[in-house]
Amino acid sequence: MTDGALHRHFYLCSCFSTDNIFLEEYHTHVRFVTQQQFTLDYRALLRRLGCVTEQQFEDVLNKISQEVDRRRHLGVKSAERAIAIKDMYQPFHLHVYHLQESYLLPKFKQIVEYCENGNTSEEGLLDLLEEEAAVRVYRLPVFEKSFCDELVEELEHFEKSSAPKGRPNTMNHYGILLDELGFDEDFITPLCERYLYPLTSLLYPDCGGCCLDSHKAFVVKYDMNEDLDLSYHYDNSEVTLNVSLGKDFTEGNLYFGDMKQVPLNETECSEVEHRVTEGLLHRGQHMHGALPISSGQRWNLIIWMRASQVRNNLCPMCNKRPTLVEGEGFADGFTKPSSAQPSTPCVLT
Secondary structure (H helix, E strand, C coil): CCCCHHHCCCEEEHHHHCCCEEEHHHCEEECCCCHHHHHHHHHHHHHHCCCCCHHHHHHHHHHHHHHHHHHHCHHHHHHHHHHHHHHHCCCCCHHHHCCCHHHECHHHHHHHHHHHCCCCCHHHHHCCCEECCCCCCEEEECECHHHHHHHHHHHHHHHHCCCCCCCCCCCCCCEEEHHHHCCHHHHHHHHHHHHHHHHHHHHCHHHCCCCCCEEEEEEEEEECCCCCCEEEECCCCCEEEEEEEECCEEECCEEEEEECCCCHHHCCCEEECCCCCEEEEEECCEEEEECCEEEEEEEEEEEEEECHHHHCCCCCCCCCCCCEEECCCCCCCECCHHHCCCCCCCCCC
16 A cells, blocks of 8 residues: 555545446346336346346335445445444454554465565565465465454454444445444554555556555355355455454355456356465455355455556446545545555556
């Protein structure tokens, strides 16, 4: 991340309220601008997916209307929740909100130290990482098991509280937005700036890894009585870190296809195992999903890292030059040209 990111103004793309709306019952993403546009674009597709009756289609329209309204008010509602949480919630493990080196595994710190010395290369870094079968997906040790356990205990404590809760997105019904809970300033931001940025600069210079300047961090939960899996999708990020925090679970592997431009029927997917304390780094536009767990419960920390220098030219969600609208905090990582000058050049190919 570039210095001073916390003091810059970030924006949403106007497509945020209309594009990539997930219809869970039909396992598909849609775009909604008007009812006429939606009917023309999706009525035939939805019929093939099982939305046959007029009542079923009306139910879809109602759900979309609610989701569009939620997105339009999301920034204000999120800020209101953050204030309420700070006022009424008493943390169980207050120390986990502040990143400490003791939380990090020695091998992870060794990898970061290599990236920061004066004689580094991508080849040298890859010798320290575990490459997965999926292209440019890398496994690395991140957190001590004791820290993972305490973080999950804190998250469970928050879940049981009466404090208001916002969910990460329309695909994950169970999870926590970490900025609302107060993790951003003293945990997520230093984790990105001090530890992740040196890795992404070497691994992903072609897709913004060397000029990351904002993020969105959240946890997701998979449980036998809640969300079991996650449909095939791509992230609203340039680079993603996905860390398995626990608890005890079986199966539920990630699977990766190709980049989002490649149709699924032309893709051969590769499975990648979740291992508690370890993280997976991948490109945000790399299509992926999560297979169902077969027992237990799994918590994952997800950090979407973004580069305004990249997304200011092309929104990854609508594939157009973004039309900026106001947002809260890091919003979706877009900046206006006058404030978007990176401190270091970013090689894009």
